[in-house]
Amino acid sequence: MSLPSPAMILVRPQMGENIxxxxxxxxxxxxxxxxxxxxRDGWPNQAAIxxxxxxxxxxxxxxxxxxxxxxxxxxxxxxxxxxRRRDMTKPAMDVRTAMEDAKQRRAQGxxxxxxxxxxxxxxxxxxxxxxHAIIHVPTNPDFSSLNLGQCVLLxxxxxxxxGEAPSDIFLDMGDSFPAPHKDLDAFFxxxxxxxxxxRFFKDDHLRANMMRNIRALFLRADLSDxxxxxxxxxxxxxxxxxTQ
Amino acid sequence: MSLPSPAMILVRPQMGENIxxxxxxxxxxxxxxxxxxxxRDGWPNQAAIxxxxxxxxxxxxxxxxxxxxxxxxxxxxxxxxxxRRRDMTKPAMDVRTAMEDAKQRRAQGxxxxxxxxxxxxxxxxxxxxxxHAIIHVPTNPDFSSLNLGQCVLLxxxxxxxxGEAPSDIFLDMGDSFPAPHKDLDAFFxxxxxxxxxxRFFKDDHLRANMMRNIRALFLRADLSDxxxxxxxxxxxxxxxxxTQ
Numbered sequence: 442m443s444l445p446s447p448a449m450i451l452v453r454p455q456m457g458e459n460i461x462x463x464x465x466x467x468x469x470x471x472x473x474x475x476x477x478x479x480x481r482d483g484w485p486n487q488a489a490i491x492x493x494x495x496x497x498x499x500x501x502x503x504x505x506x507x508x509x510x511x512x513x514x515x516x517x518x519x520x521x522x523x524x525r526r527r528d529m530t531k532p533a534m535d536v537r538t539a540m541e542d543a544k545q546r547r548a549q550g551x552x553x554x555x556x557x558x559x560x561x562x563x564x565x566x567x568x569x570x571x572x573h574a575i576i577h578v579p580t581n582p583d584f585s586s587l588n589l590g591q592c593v594l595l596x597x598x599x600x601x602x603x604g605e606a607p608s609d610i611f612l613d614m615g616d617s618f619p620a621p622h623k624d625l626d627a628f629f630x631x632x633x634x635x636x637x638x639x640r641f642f643k644d645d646h647l648r649a650n651m652m653r654n655i656r657a658l659f660l661r662a663d664l665s666d667x668x669x670x671x672x673x674x675x676x677x678x679x680x681x682x683x684t685q
Numbered sequence: 686m687s688l689p690s691p692a693m694i695l696v697r698p699q700m701g702e703n704i705x706x707x708x709x710x711x712x713x714x715x716x717x718x719x720x721x722x723x724x725r726d727g728w729p730n731q732a733a734i735x736x737x738x739x740x741x742x743x744x745x746x747x748x749x750x751x752x753x754x755x756x757x758x759x760x761x762x763x764x765x766x767x768x769r770r771r772d773m774t775k776p777a778m779d780v781r782t783a784m785e786d787a788k789q790r791r792a793q794g795x796x797x798x799x800x801x802x803x804x805x806x807x808x809x810x811x812x813x814x815x816x817h818a819i820i821h822v823p824t825n826p827d828f829s830s831l832n833l834g835q836c837v838l839l840x841x842x843x844x845x846x847x848g849e850a851p852s853d854i855f856l857d858m859g860d861s862f863p864a865p866h867k868d869l870d871a872f873f874x875x876x877x878x879x880x881x882x883x884r885f886f887k888d889d890h891l892r893a894n895m896m897r898n899i900r901a902l903f904l905r906a907d908l909s910d911x912x913x914x915x916x917x918x919x920x921x922x923x924x925x926x927x928t929q
Contacts, residue, residue, distance in 0.1 A: 466835060468828040496828060537846070579845065584712040584740060591710060594835050595842055601823065602781070 447543065447553040447600065448474040449593055450512050452568055455481045455560045461492025462590025463557075464503075468496040470597035475503040476512045481559075492590075509556070509568055514623035517551040518543075518663075521564055521572035522592055524585055530657050533575040536595055540603040542574070551619060555596050560589050570653040571622070573660045620669040628669055629656055635676055691787065691797040691844065692718040693837055694756050696812055699725045699804045705736025706834025707801075708747075712740040714841035719747040720756045725803075736834075753800070753812055758867035761795040762787075762907075765808055765816035766836055768829055774901050777819040780839055784847040786818070795863060799840050804833050814897040815866070817904045864913040872913055873900055879920055 449467055454460050454477060464475055477484060484505050490497050497503075506512035513519055520539055534542065543553045556572065558564035569575070578587060578595060587595075633652055642648035664672070693711055698704050698721060708719055721728060728749050734741050741747075750756035757763055764783055778786065787797045800816065802808030813819070822831060822839060831839075877896055886892035908916070 462832065462835070465832060469824045469831055469835075471825040494830065494832070499828060578842075580713045581715040581845075584709075584743060586738065587713055588706065588709060588738070591706070591713075591835065591838050594838060598822075598839055598842075601825075 444547050444550060445552040446472060446474050447547065447555060448476050448513075448516065449596070450476045450478060450509070450554055450556040451480070451589070451593075452478045452509055452556055452564060453481065453559040454557075454589065456589075457482055457486035457488030458492045459560060459589040460486060460503075461489035461494075461497065462588075463593035464489070464493040464496040464500060466590060466594035466597050468493075468500055469594075470601040472597050472600065473500040475500065476506060477503050478506050478509050478512050480505070509571060510622070510626050513554050513556075513571060514621070514626070515552060516554045516622050517619045518546050518574075519554045519556060519572045519622065520574050520576050521556050521569050522558070522576045522578070522596070523569070524563055524578070524580075524587065530654075531569075531572060531575050531661065533577050536576055536578055536599045537603070539574065539576045540596070540599040543600070544603045549618075552621075557589060557592060566653060567649070570656045571626075573663070618666055620664050620666045624666070624669055625659070625664065628672060629659070631673070632676060635680060688791050688794065689796040690716060690718050691791065691799060692720050692760065693840070694720045694722060694753070694798055694800040695724070695833070695837075696722045696753055696800055696808060697725065697803040698801075698833065700833075701726055701730035701732030702736045703804060703833040704730060704747075705733035705738075705741065706832075707837035708733070708737040708740040708744060710834060710838035710841050712737075712744055713838075714845040716841050716844065717744040719744065720750060721747050722750050722753050722756050724749070753815060754866070754870050757798050757800075757815060758865070758870070759796060760798045760866050761863045762790050762818075763798045763800060763816045763866065764818050764820050765800050765813050766802070766820045766822070766840070767813070768807055768822070768824075768831065774898070775813075775816065775819050775905065777821050780820055780822055780843045781847070783818065783820045784840070784843040787844070788847045793862075796865075801833060801836060810897060811893070814900045815870075817907070862909055864908050864910045868910070868913055869903070869908065872916060873903070875917070876920060879924060 449463065449472060451460060451463060460477065460480065467473060467475060480486065482488075484503070504512070520543065547553055555576070556564065556568070558568065576596070578592065580587060629652065632655070633648075636642065637648075642651060662668070693707065693716060695704060695707060704721065704724065711717060711719060724730065728747070748756070764787065791797055799820070800808065800812070802812065820840070822836065824831060873896065876899065877892075880886065886895060903916075906912070
């Protein structure tokens with residue numbers, strides 16, 4: 442089994458120049474799976490091609506998605522970059538630590554994702570709800586705003602600098618292989634639906650908040666396929682009890 | 686004594702955008718001594734200001750120089766960035782190692798410089814002759830060309846990541862404090878002149894090569910003020926012998 446290359450996902454990027462700079466930085470450090478969620482100026486984008494210095498011609502064409510969940514459906518572990526600290530119960534780490542962690546996960550066969558928000562606003566809480574962990578780049582507190590292309594560069598650079606993790610861990614994973622994102626997403630949707638039927642949510646605003654918290658809780662648990670099946674079973678059992 | 690902030694020197698930069706990106710990256714990681722040697726489009730440069738996202742308004746105005754030696758006259762230790770490996774007898778290191786080395790030197794009170802070449806060509810051998818050490822950024826061999834602003838960012842990021850070196854070494858330096866670049870330059874010019882008088886050089890091409898090699902040799906030695914005075918004494922003594 443060949444190990445999947447990590448994906449860089451730009452969520453609602455605004456400037457083509459930054460997409461091009463990101464592609465160039467990825468190629469500089471041996472990465473080539475670029476995904477774009479709803480790029481503001483559409484795709485293809487001439488400014489991106491110009492800025493990439495040929496990188497966009499050399500790498501596979503970026504995959505374009507309408508929504509973030511579609512873009513990460515086939516992946517296992519999602520790191521989100523944020524400039525501001527958020528009030529989220531997710532593990533937060535600096536770039537170097539994140540890349541060592543990511544190398545270990547990849548050595549186990551996990552498909553890794555790094556996601557980046559739009560230039561002006563960064564990732565929304567709704568986006569961050571999909572992430573397992575937060576990457577924080579330590580910067581000068583008086584001038585902390587990193588350019589999007591620069592942020593991609595730093596992660597790609599540290600990815601290469603982290604070298605290769607020992608891959609023999611892969612052999613010992615047994616049935617604890619993590620569930621892919623699309624299966625987790627399906628579980629959360631099912632859960633939300635069941636909770637709705639049970640009048641669990643007081644109103645729509647509370648519902649969004651509550652579901653983010655629930656996602657955060659389960660993502661921290663790094664659920665395996667087997668565990669996810671167990672959770673589905675638990676939900677089914679509980680519903681069965683209720684309707685009896 | 687407050688420790689000098691390291692300088693970033695862009696040698697003959699072409700694109701204002703890259704100067705602005707460099708300034709922004711410097712401010713992101715707490716650096717503010719930007720120097721420009723003969724920028725192609727002059728200075729000030731609106732594209733640089735736009736690209737800096739306010740960094741150029743917040744940091745001291747960049748110093749502009751006509752020549753590289755002027756720009757480094759007040760400094761002690763010069764690191765040059767190159768994409769290609771050069772056939773030079775200078776220590777070469779990766780960015781992280783260079784920054785640990787630089788932090789140690791700064792803790793001793795040395796004024797550190799990082800220099801970067803023009804976008805298309807990189808630093809000339811003539812520029813590299815002034816450097817004590819070479820910084821090499823490991824990149825994908827199939828796509829190795831780093832954007833100038835990105836290269837400045839990586840160094841600034843690793844500068845901040847290196848933290849603070851213990852500064853008590855400074856107290857033990859005695860009279861072995863390194864000679865500033867302008868004194869070294871004056872010595873090399875005197876030496877070249879004296880060698881010329883002695884018909885040391887066969888022709889002008891060989892002269893340039895030979896002087897680069899001589900510079901490299903003495904720069905590796907990390908000469909102190911005292912040692913430089915000694916070398917001047919040696920040259921004077923040799924001349925004296927010859928003319929007697």
